[in-house]
Amino acid sequence: MIRSAVLGLMLAAGAAAAQEGEILIVPPEEDGTLIEPERLPDGSLLEPDLDLDFVPDMQEPEEPQVTxxxxxxxxxxxxxxxxxxxxxxxxxxxxxxxxxxxxxxxxxxxxxxxxxxxxxxxxxxxxxxxxxxxxxxxxxxxxxxxxxxxxxxxxxxxxxxxxxxxxxxxxx
Known part of the structure; x- marks a missing residue:
């Protein structure tokens, strides 16, 4: 019963987001309640600030030379x-x-x-x-x-x- 209610809420949220041009999949919490995504004051979804150009400075460890x-x-x-x-x-x-x-x-x-x-x-x-x-x-x-x-x-x-x-x- 609870699963069907949660599934119904997820489908309704997905349909509403699809009407706005966005598809939003939100996993439920362990207790079955839905996690609400963060939204900005204008109602748009908060996009995470990802630096995709970031490359960590990882140097290969030098192996000791064996003679x-x-x-x-x-x-x-x-x-x-x-x-x-x-x-x-x-x-x-x-x-x-x-x-x-x-x-x-x-x-x-x-x-x-x-x-x-x-x-x-x-x-x-x-x-x-x-x-x-x-x-x-x-x-x-x-x-x-x-x-x-x-x-x-x-x-x-x-x-x-x-x-x-x-x-x-x-x-x-």
């Missing part, structure tokens, strides 16, 4: 799902190591300057012994191995860290 150091090698871990064997391989840049039926070649390993034990990323090419086309070719990230992972039914391979030269404090 990457190229390491002489990397430590890569392999998992054979069939046997459960886990093998850590220490590869020098350009070196290829065998793991099961896979050939893993390290292209390059990099880590952030000032944080050698932090994140590392390495370019790896992984091939099956039987195929010429690589199973995986790209960058792997130590902190996010699933971000760019090798997809193989039997083997998992992921980067652990870069190998730091002996002059920088040992083999990391």
């Amino acid at each position: 990457a150091i190229t390491a002489g090698g990397a430590v890569v871990r392999g998992l054979d799902r069939m046997s459960g064997a886990v093998v850590d391989m220490q590869l020098a840049t350009g070196e290829t190591a065998g793991f099961g039926r896979l050939q893993i070649t390290l292209g390059e390993c990099r880590y952030p300057e000032g944080n050698p034990s932090g994140d590392a990323w390495a370019y790896l090419v992984i091939r099956s012994e039987r195929e010429e086309v690589p199973l995986f070719e790209g960058w792997m990230i130590a902190s996010s191995p699933a971000l760019n992972a090798m997809d193989h039914a039997r083997y998992d391979v992921w980067l652990l860290r870069c190998r730091i030269s002996e002059t920088a404090g040992g083999d990391g």
Whole structure:
């Protein structure tokens, strides 16, 4: 009953506004009463003062520049799902190591300057012994191995860290 009365009032207000050339849709309050729009003394509707040319001065936050150091090698871990064997391989840049039926070649390993034990990323090419086309070719990230992972039914391979030269404090 109340809903039909409110709807009737809304329709009547809309019809009156349509006769004046304006269409006015006014949502009801929670208790069902209508909100009356603000009007000027001459009876016209009060238009909000909007500055459509206003653009806030929003500067993009500057991201800190990270300088990457190229390491002489990397430590890569392999998992054979069939046997459960886990093998850590220490590869020098350009070196290829065998793991099961896979050939893993390290292209390059990099880590952030000032944080050698932090994140590392390495370019790896992984091939099956039987195929010429690589199973995986790209960058792997130590902190996010699933971000760019090798997809193989039997083997998992992921980067652990870069190998730091002996002059920088040992083999990391």
